[in-house]
Amino acid sequence: MAHHQPRGAFRRATFLYSRFLDVLVVLTVVILIIPVTLQIFARFTELIPRYIWTEEAARFLLVWMIMIGAMIGVREGSHFIVDLFPSATGKFKAALDLVANVFMLIFGAVFLWYGIEFTEFAWFRISELAELPLWTIHIAWPIAGFSWLLFTGEHMWDSIQVLRGRG
Amino acid sequence: QAPITLNGAVQFNDDHVFNRTLLRFEELVKQYAGRPVNFVLHRNSSLGLEKQYFEYMSAGRAVDYGIVSPAHMSTFSRAAPFIDAPFLFRDLAHWNQVMDQDLLAPVAQEVERRARVMLIGYAGGGVRNIFANKPVSNMAEMRGLRVRVQGAPIWNRTFQAAGMAPQVIAYNEVYNAIQNNVLEAGENEAAGVLAMRFFEVAPNLAMTQHAITVRPICFSAQTFARLPREVQEAVRRAGREAGVFGRQTESTEDGQTLARLEGEGRLRRIPFTDRAAMLAAVAPVMATYAREIEAENIFARINALNS
Amino acid sequence: MGASTLSSTQAAWILFGGFFGMLALRVPVAVAIGLACLPILLIEDRLWPMLLLQETFNAYNSFILLAVPFFLLTANLMNIGGITDRLVRFSRALVGHFPGGLAQVNVVLSIFFAGISGSSTADAASQAKLFIEAQRKEGYDDSFSVAITAVSAVLAVIIPPSILMIVWGGVLTVSIGALFLAGVLPGLLIGLAQMGTVHAYAKMRGYPTYPRSTLNEVFASFLVSIPALLTPFIIIGGKIFGWFTATESACIAVLYAGFLSIIVYREMNLRGLWNAFSETGKLSAVALFCVGTASAFGWLLAFYKIPEGLMAGVGAWQLGPAMTGFFIAGVFLVVGCFLDAIPAIIIVGAILQPIAEAAGLHPVHFAMIGIVSLAFGLVTPPYGLCLLITCAVAEMRVIDALKDVTIMLLPMLGVLALLILWPDMALLLPRLIEPDFLK
Numbered sequence: 001m002a003h004h005q006p007r008g009a010f011r012r013a014t015f016l017y018s019r020f021l022d023v024l025v026v027l028t029v030v031i032l033i034i035p036v037t038l039q040i041f042a043r044f045t046e047l048i049p050r051y052i053w054t055e056e057a058a059r060f061l062l063v064w065m066i067m068i069g070a071m072i073g074v075r076e077g078s079h080f081i082v083d084l085f086p087s088a089t090g091k092f093k094a095a096l097d098l099v100a101n102v103f104m105l106i107f108g109a110v111f112l113w114y115g116i117e118f119t120e121f122a123w124f125r126i127s128e129l130a131e132l133p134l135w136t137i138h139i140a141w142p143i144a145g146f147s148w149l150l151f152t153g154e155h156m157w158d159s160i161q162v163l164r165g166r167g
Numbered sequence: 168q169a170p171i172t173l174n175g176a177v178q179f180n181d182d183h184v185f186n187r188t189l190l191r192f193e194e195l196v197k198q199y200a201g202r203p204v205n206f207v208l209h210r211n212s213s214l215g216l217e218k219q220y221f222e223y224m225s226a227g228r229a230v231d232y233g234i235v236s237p238a239h240m241s242t243f244s245r246a247a248p249f250i251d252a253p254f255l256f257r258d259l260a261h262w263n264q265v266m267d268q269d270l271l272a273p274v275a276q277e278v279e280r281r282a283r284v285m286l287i288g289y290a291g292g293g294v295r296n297i298f299a300n301k302p303v304s305n306m307a308e309m310r311g312l313r314v315r316v317q318g319a320p321i322w323n324r325t326f327q328a329a330g331m332a333p334q335v336i337a338y339n340e341v342y343n344a345i346q347n348n349v350l351e352a353g354e355n356e357a358a359g360v361l362a363m364r365f366f367e368v369a370p371n372l373a374m375t376q377h378a379i380t381v382r383p384i385c386f387s388a389q390t391f392a393r394l395p396r397e398v399q400e401a402v403r404r405a406g407r408e409a410g411v412f413g414r415q416t417e418s419t420e421d422g423q424t425l426a427r428l429e430g431e432g433r434l435r436r437i438p439f440t441d442r443a444a445m446l447a448a449v450a451p452v453m454a455t456y457a458r459e460i461e462a463e464n465i466f467a468r469i470n471a472l473n474s
Numbered sequence: 475m476g477a478s479t480l481s482s483t484q485a486a487w488i489l490f491g492g493f494f495g496m497l498a499l500r501v502p503v504a505v506a507i508g509l510a511c512l513p514i515l516l517i518e519d520r521l522w523p524m525l526l527l528q529e530t531f532n533a534y535n536s537f538i539l540l541a542v543p544f545f546l547l548t549a550n551l552m553n554i555g556g557i558t559d560r561l562v563r564f565s566r567a568l569v570g571h572f573p574g575g576l577a578q579v580n581v582v583l584s585i586f587f588a589g590i591s592g593s594s595t596a597d598a599a600s601q602a603k604l605f606i607e608a609q610r611k612e613g614y615d616d617s618f619s620v621a622i623t624a625v626s627a628v629l630a631v632i633i634p635p636s637i638l639m640i641v642w643g644g645v646l647t648v649s650i651g652a653l654f655l656a657g658v659l660p661g662l663l664i665g666l667a668q669m670g671t672v673h674a675y676a677k678m679r680g681y682p683t684y685p686r687s688t689l690n691e692v693f694a695s696f697l698v699s700i701p702a703l704l705t706p707f708i709i710i711g712g713k714i715f716g717w718f719t720a721t722e723s724a725c726i727a728v729l730y731a732g733f734l735s736i737i738v739y740r741e742m743n744l745r746g747l748w749n750a751f752s753e754t755g756k757l758s759a760v761a762l763f764c765v766g767t768a769s770a771f772g773w774l775l776a777f778y779k780i781p782e783g784l785m786a787g788v789g790a791w792q793l794g795p796a797m798t799g800f801f802i803a804g805v806f807l808v809v810g811c812f813l814d815a816i817p818a819i820i821i822v823g824a825i826l827q828p829i830a831e832a833a834g835l836h837p838v839h840f841a842m843i844g845i846v847s848l849a850f851g852l853v854t855p856p857y858g859l860c861l862l863i864t865c866a867v868a869e870m871r872v873i874d875a876l877k878d879v880t881i882m883l884l885p886m887l888g889v890l891a892l893l894i895l896w897p898d899m900a901l902l903l904p905r906l907i908e909p910d911f912l913k
């Protein structure tokens with residue numbers, strides 16, 4: 001479902017945004033290795049200080065990795081589905097996609113709307129070990145909600161075009 | 168009058184003292200309220216761990232009461248873990264005096280203000296010692312000991328000051344980490360050693376008595392505000408009294424549990440000979456910490472007791 | 475405050491009805507599970523939708539789950555760094571001449587891979603790409619290829635290391651070392667059962683066979699595979715000598731696979747490396763995202779005490795050890811169809827533990843029955859991650875692979891039955907190698 005030829009400003013914007021997310025998800029995986037490696041090797045050598053924050057840093061990176069990857073998953077349509085219908089094509093498939101995407105839209109809206117409350121809930125709080133502001137983690141939820149709405153909207157627009165015979 | 172139902176949560180199974188303390192709390196509320204109050208207590212971590220249900224109490228949803236270690240309140244209030252800091256109390260008598268004089272009230276007020284969770288009573292009273300896979304009886308043998316500590320900076324800093332090599336590892340990985348020698352030791356009160364069966368992998372209990380637990384009985388301030396006045400009063404009174412019950416039970420059973428385990432040959436209590444030196448080594452760290460979290464006054468008053 | 479607005483029964487209907495209804499409308503599994511919770515979170519006085527976010531956060535904020543991206547990264551590094559190629563050559567030299575040679579290689583590679591990785595998701599993802607297209611070209615039926623790739627992937631969590639054993643050991647305080655050793659025999663027997671199934675299929679459908687390798691070829695392919703085959707010993711050895719915790723061992727696997735690819739086999743390039751990281755991030759995120767919403771779903775089941783309600787009275791049945799074993803396996807097999815294995819262990823494992831104890835099952839035996847049953851749940855619809863992943867790679871509908879998956883599960887269920895009746899299948903190795911672990 002990738003859009004290799006972005007048309008129009010909106011298409012270009014979502015395309016660039018998704019490339020940005022691609023880079024971020026790679027970075028989170030790369031960086032994820034560092035704190036855990038530090039944690040293991042600090043046990044054997046005095047050369048590496050025993051940082052208290054390694055465990056927490058690894059967990060927070062994992063949270064961000066999952067949330068970013070899940071956003072990309074919406075754009076690429078890679079979230080798993082259990083397909084019960086006969087292999088659908090054309091307008092019928094577009095109609096089915098449209099229905100499924102309504103639920104994706106609701107899900108994105110829930111993440112965005114309650115994600116704002118979720119971020120506020122963490123506003124004055126700090127993490128236990130590194131004493132980082134907790135909202136820097138919780139904000140992944142409203143951002144994910146917004147991205148779901150964006151990418152799902154794009155898919156629904158495509159389905160509508162197909163239904164109107166312009167696909 | 169619509170019936171009131173309150174939901175509680177506890178991390179442990181039915182025998183654990185926290186569970187019994189909360190059941191006592193429920194009984195007392197029913198007795199004092201003068202109207203029917205229903206309780207649903209979710210056990211065995213089925214609604215998550217202490218940290219998580221503290222958040223639910225804070226949000227005023229899902230969980231109304233529970234017992235939570237102060238360490239898990241630290242994301243709301245940096246001062247909260249101070250209640251339960253290591254090397255704070257000299258002995259059980261000192262700890263009892265602090266409780267009787269309610270010296271921890273300022274911290275409780277800060278927690279209530281920032282997290283909207285009331286600390287209505289104080290259970291606890293478990294004396295924490297170090298269980299290790301080898302005998303440890305003095306500062307020299309303690310040097311470089313890979314010991315698991317709770318995930319709060321003060322624990323890490325004081326244990327480091329005492330010469331150990333503290334490690335932060337999830338509580339439910341500790342048993343296996345000691346078995347595999349990733350860790351050499353952990354630290355806990357008798358109830359924890361028993362519940363997690365730590366004695367199986369680390370049968371040497373160094374009697375460092377480095378901490379005495381304080382486990383507040385927590386109640387969601389938002390739920391509390393919605394309760395009728397007579398139930399509010401019942402909750403406050405029952406919380407206080409259940410706390411006393413929990414403290415008496417745990418501090419009595421603490422020694423009994425250890426004696427029983429030793430009698431069955433499952434662990435060995437090893438006297439710790441350098442306690443004064445250990446306390447001296449961590450004293451500067453404690454003072455700095457109290458200053459950092461603006462708890463110098465409480466710290467000074469606790470230290471001044473009984474001296 | 476106030477009693478629950480909904481009864482347990484009503485809540486159960488909404489949760490399961492919503493989940494299945496949305497699945498039928500082709501809503502992604504993760505979203506269907508999460509949205510099934512929404513009506514309850516809105517209706518129930520004491521709950522509110524932010525809980526869905528909080529519970530997903532709690533699930534992801536876990537050091538243990540880190541093992542999933544690490545094991546997947548290990549698999550991807552092995553693929554681009556030439557490790558997998560060498561293991562394939564060695565497997566082919568060993569079993570390529572059996573009927574259905576390539577499918578036999580598929581199973582044997584999963585056995586080797588299982589010794590390195592603790593995540594079936596990782597195995598399914600990497601081998602689906604490797605085998606499905608190749609088997610298609612050699613004339614295997616698509617549904618057979620998808621099914622054998624999916625069912626062989628479950629070995630990764632039965633043969634150590636295993637993320638399920640790490641979770642089980644942590645949640646129910648059982649020695650992870652003992653579980654690792656206990657998984658070896660059941661895992662190998664299930665692998666053998668799968669090879670037997672492939673044999674029967676190949677005979678009936680006339681699947682192709684490779685010429686038998688000479689002893690020299692076997693030996694040569696073994697030699698180049700040695701560094702890769704050492705991985706399980708490093709992981710298990712590291713645990714026995716106490717170099718790292720179970721979760722950390724996944725990171726060691728990454729470092730070792732990176733070391734082999736870059737220093738020993740030298741087949742890694744930058745482009746490949748970038749893709750390995752990118753695919754790891756995307757796929758583990760999509761798989762773990764399901765774990766988060768499944769945890770929220772499980773939290774609501776616990777809140778309404780639905781599993782306890784279903785399990786009430788079982789203690790009074792006075793089942794013997796064997797019948798209790800079958801009951802436990804049955805419960806986990808059913809639960810595995812709907813819930814991710816990790817929340818299933820946390821919620822259902824804790825409820826079944828007293829029942830197992832009362833019946834006199836050894837904790838390690840109980841754990842292995844649970845883990846093997848939940849591993850089978852990875853290929854049972856609607857929520858079977860390995861089946862979903864292989865079908866996604868093959869661009870095939872889950873329904874079309876179901877018949878072959880069911881057939882292949884039958885001999886595997888036979889091994890599970892044997893495991894229940896013969897506890898030593900799990901307990902023998904730990905007793906011989908590390909008797910201390912069984913205390």
Ligand code: NA
Pocket residue numbers: 580581583584601622623626627
């Ligand atoms: Na395979």
Ligand code: NA
Pocket residue numbers: 587588589590591592593629630631632633634635636
């Ligand atoms: Na494995």
